[in-house]
Amino acid sequence: MMKTVTTPVPDSASTPQFKRWLTGRQQQVQQALQQIFCVPADESRLDAAMQYAVLGGGKRLRPLLAYAAAEALGGAAVTADLAACAVECMHAYSLIHDDLPAMDDDVLRRGQPTCHVKFDEATAILAGDALQALAFEILVSTKTPELAPALRLRMVQELAMASGRNGMVAGQALDMAATGVQLAESKISRMHQLKTGALITASVMLGALSTGLATADQLVALRSFAEAAGLSFQIQDDILDVEASTSVSGKEQGKDARQHKATYTSTLGLQAAKTRLVQVAAQAQAALQDFGPNAAMLRQLAQYLVERKA
Amino acid sequence: MMKTVTTPVPDSASTPQFKRWLTGRQQQVQQALQQIFCVPADESRLDAAMQYAVLGGGKRLRPLLAYAAAEALGGAAVTADLAACAVECMHAYSLIHDDLPAMDDDVLRRGQPTCHVKFDEATAILAGDALQALAFEILVSTKTPELAPALRLRMVQELAMASGRNGMVAGQALDMAATGVQLAESKISRMHQLKTGALITASVMLGALSTGLATADQLVALRSFAEAAGLSFQIQDDILDVEASTSVSGKEQGKDARQHKATYTSTLGLQAAKTRLVQVAAQAQAALQDFGPNAAMLRQLAQYLVERKA
Numbered sequence: 001m002m003k004t005v006t007t008p009v010p011d012s013a014s015t016p017q018f019k020r021w022l023t024g025r026q027q028q029v030q031q032a033l034q035q036i037f038c039v040p041a042d043e044s045r046l047d048a049a050m051q052y053a054v055l056g057g058g059k060r061l062r063p064l065l066a067y068a069a070a071e072a073l074g075g076a077a078v079t080a081d082l083a084a085c086a087v088e089c090m091h092a093y094s095l096i097h098d099d100l101p102a103m104d105d106d107v108l109r110r111g112q113p114t115c116h117v118k119f120d121e122a123t124a125i126l127a128g129d130a131l132q133a134l135a136f137e138i139l140v141s142t143k144t145p146e147l148a149p150a151l152r153l154r155m156v157q158e159l160a161m162a163s164g165r166n167g168m169v170a171g172q173a174l175d176m177a178a179t180g181v182q183l184a185e186s187k188i189s190r191m192h193q194l195k196t197g198a199l200i201t202a203s204v205m206l207g208a209l210s211t212g213l214a215t216a217d218q219l220v221a222l223r224s225f226a227e228a229a230g231l232s233f234q235i236q237d238d239i240l241d242v243e244a245s246t247s248v249s250g251k252e253q254g255k256d257a258r259q260h261k262a263t264y265t266s267t268l269g270l271q272a273a274k275t276r277l278v279q280v281a282a283q284a285q286a287a288l289q290d291f292g293p294n295a296a297m298l299r300q301l302a303q304y305l306v307e308r309k310a
Numbered sequence: 311m312m313k314t315v316t317t318p319v320p321d322s323a324s325t326p327q328f329k330r331w332l333t334g335r336q337q338q339v340q341q342a343l344q345q346i347f348c349v350p351a352d353e354s355r356l357d358a359a360m361q362y363a364v365l366g367g368g369k370r371l372r373p374l375l376a377y378a379a380a381e382a383l384g385g386a387a388v389t390a391d392l393a394a395c396a397v398e399c400m401h402a403y404s405l406i407h408d409d410l411p412a413m414d415d416d417v418l419r420r421g422q423p424t425c426h427v428k429f430d431e432a433t434a435i436l437a438g439d440a441l442q443a444l445a446f447e448i449l450v451s452t453k454t455p456e457l458a459p460a461l462r463l464r465m466v467q468e469l470a471m472a473s474g475r476n477g478m479v480a481g482q483a484l485d486m487a488a489t490g491v492q493l494a495e496s497k498i499s500r501m502h503q504l505k506t507g508a509l510i511t512a513s514v515m516l517g518a519l520s521t522g523l524a525t526a527d528q529l530v531a532l533r534s535f536a537e538a539a540g541l542s543f544q545i546q547d548d549i550l551d552v553e554a555s556t557s558v559s560g561k562e563q564g565k566d567a568r569q570h571k572a573t574y575t576s577t578l579g580l581q582a583a584k585t586r587l588v589q590v591a592a593q594a595q596a597a598l599q600d601f602g603p604n605a606a607m608l609r610q611l612a613q614y615l616v617e618r619k620a
Contacts, residue, residue, distance in 0.1 A: 042480040042504060045487065050475060097439060102431035121412035125435065126483050129407060129442065133474030136446050140467040149459035156466055157450045164443030165360060170352035173436050177355065194352060 014307075018300040022064065025077065029063040029088060030055070032081045036138065049119045049127035050134070053092045057110055059308075061233070062087040062199060064301055066207030069222055072288070072295035075211030079147075083155065083206035086135045090163055091199060093131035096124050098172060104259070135159065139206075147212065155206050162202035171195025178262040188262050189231065196237075197230035204229075221287050225302070228284035233305045235277045238263040242270060244309060281306045324617075328610040332374065335387065339373040339398060340365070342391045346448065359429045359437035360444070363402045367420055369618075371543070372397040372509060374611055376517030379532055382598070382605035385521030389457075393465065393516035396448045400473055400509060403441035406434050408482060414569070445469065449516075458522060465516050472512035481505025490570040498572050499541070506547075507540035514539075531597050535612070538594035543615045545587045548573040552580060554619060591616045 033054055041047040063084035070080035099106040099114040100121065107117050116124035139155050161167055171194030178191060204226035208214045214222070241256045242265050256263050264273040284302045288295050343364055351357040373394035380390035409416040409424040410431065417427050426434035449465050471477055481504030488501060514536035518524045524532070551566045552575050566573050574583040594612045598605050 041475040042500075043475070043483040043487070046480060046483040047475060093439075097435055100435065102435060122410075122486050123483065125407055125410065125412060126479050126486075129403075129438070130475040130479040132439065132442050133470050133477070133479065136466060137470035137474060140463050140470065149463050153450050153459050153462055153466075156446060156463075160443050160447035160450065164447060165351040165353070165357060165440040167443070169436050169440040169443065170356060173353040173356040173433065176432050176436075177353070190352075 015300065018297060018304070021297050022301075022304070025064055025067045025084075026060050028067070028077065028081070029060050029084045032085050033088065036085060036134070045119065045123055046126055046130060049115055049123045050131055052118060053096050053115050053127060054089060054131065056112060058088075058092075059310075060084075060088065061305070062091050062203040065200060065203040065226070065229070065298075066210070068295075068298035068301045069204045069207035069226075070211045072222075072291055072298045073208055073211045073213045073218065074294050075213055079212075080207040080210045082138050082141065083203070083210045086138045086155075086159060087199060087203040087206060089131045089135040089138065090159065090168075090202075093128040093135070094168055094172070094199070096128040096131070100124060103172070103176065132163070135163075147210065151209055151212055155209050158202045158205045158209070162198040167194055167198035167202075168196075171198065175261070180260040181262065183262040183267060185264070185267055188264060188267055191262065192231065192234040193227070196234050197227060200230035200233060201226040218291075221290060225284050225287035225298075228280050228287060229302045229305060232277055232280040232284060232302070235264045235273055235280065236306050236308065238265045239270065239273055239277065240308075240310070241265070277306055324614075325610065328607060328614070331607050332611075332614070335374055335377045336370045338377070338387065338391070339370050339394045342395050343398065346395060346444070355429065355433055356436055356440060359425055359433045360441055362428060363406050363425050363437060364399060364441065366422060368402075369620075370394075370398065371615070372401050372513040375510060375513040375536070375539070375608075376520070378605075378608035378611045379514045379517035379536075380521045382532075382601055382608045383518055383521045383523045383528065384604050385523055389522075390517040390520045392448050392451065393513070393520045396445045396465075396469060397509060397513040397516060399441045399445040399448065400469065400478075400512075403438040403445070404478055404482070404509070406438040406441070410434060413482070413486065442473070445473075457520065461519055461522055465519050468512045468515045468519070472508040477504055477508035477512075478506075481508065485571070488572040491572060493572040493577060495574070495577055498574060498577055501572065502541065502544040503537070506544050507537060510540035510543060511536040528601075531600060535594050535597035535608075538590050538597060539612045539615060542587055542590040542594060542612070545574045545583055545590065546616050546618065548575045549580065549583055549587065550618075550620070551575070587616055 037047070037051050037055070066080045066083040066087055067077045070083070071077055095109060096115045098104050099109060100116055106114050108114065112118070115127060119127070136156060136159065139159060140152060163169065171191055174191040175195055178187070183191070201223060204222050205219065208219060208222050238256065241263065264276065268276060281302065285299060288299055347357070347361050347365070376390045376393040376397055377387045380393070381387055405419060406425045408414050409419060410426055416424050418424065425437060429437070446466060446469065449469065450462060473479065481501055484501040485505055488497070493501070511533060514532050515529065518529060518532050548566065551573065574586065578586060591612065595609060598609055
């Protein structure tokens, strides 16, 4: 249901303060991820494939959401390091597997060869598998013993439920099944809510939980925020697939249409998709109405999701 | 290092009491797993593939180890239900992925079509992915709230570490890399310790932890036991691959040799592998020397691992 917007929506995400925050947190998660891979693994080729997938860049949107949610509650960003790394590993695994020949059969990701092209298919499958396990391992690592075990368990639960048969993997399965099929908006919405929305929501929730500061009401508000933000992210993704050139987005323009993927633009049309995007973005902002100035970066991040060109 | 055997090794696992226990616990985990899938998932084909892989049978060795470890500590078997289901889901996922065309390319498993043959490759990859997430979800489910959060976290940690880049997945990667290569026994041993041993050890540890009754010394002893039992399981597997016919084992006889897999029999020769098996099985029994009659089923289960014909 749509709420009335009572908080001012930031005009643009591009304030100098936000830009500094964005770059700073991207560096922070990169360092935290590098730290994890400092401990050598048993099989160097597997490890190289995992690092290729995780350390090779990307917008780090899920870690950014985890950090921003922690900061919105007055927590220090560093408390969300484990949450940020866990959701990024989970995301990286899903990309490796989605790109496989049996799935979307993509050869490029962020302008670079996909994992199975760079290594081989078996290594890519295993690197994805190991990254999923690593995501959980990170959450329960003894690095931040001050976090209460009950809170950590909730984080494991959020992540597990967002990732599996009632979350991300179900979304990918629905996406595969929907290829070549015209879907109603409600079905597309459900598919995206599972495929990308669930992990985006988990990113916000894990960041919030990691602070130990969230009230029950705040968690409810953050979940509403995250669901709207995730949806707006997906709609913008579909719009970009139609509008942005390959050189800007790093993906092949119009790929979804050629693969006959179910998208918002194919179902609603481009203009209606843009209108829907504005509505959903407003819902995301409205969900944060009871949060104070600490939520400034989270608000701007949500705006950034819908303004991004790649 | 080998300990002197001071406890009597059971002559045979085939006592009537053990047979009843075995059947009872196999039924118990089957029911517990069915219970999990009672809640319908979002994507029915994905769910069908998961259930096909998990509910279709198998010896349930890992759940049996979890139950027996819990009982060895005086715990009720039911306390190990979550541990048993979690390790079985993790095992089932690993089998689905190992069977994929890009990996071992197997078309039969337990005499039935493998998951990617029965469904399709994309669904098989996703079913494996979702089963891994489910394993963690089960461990943190709110079904047994009496279990202390700190203990549950240790269970998540054991399972995550046993499954990923320093555990099962690394073992499979080493196995793929070793195909066609003659390895020293120490290397084969390391590969198996990761590929099958790590999850077998986790099964024992999760069962033990789930009781909340284990002392630190008991956990150390159970880990030693599990490592030896896991190794004996693998050596017997290699011996069976040479000796057992396809109709008995449900696998193609001599498949490892044809695929030029590194095995104990190919490295040590059949007779030396059998001698090694007896030594390792004795180590497993010795590790349980300080356990009382409650460990009877665990002792017989270890013996069963080396006496099995399939």
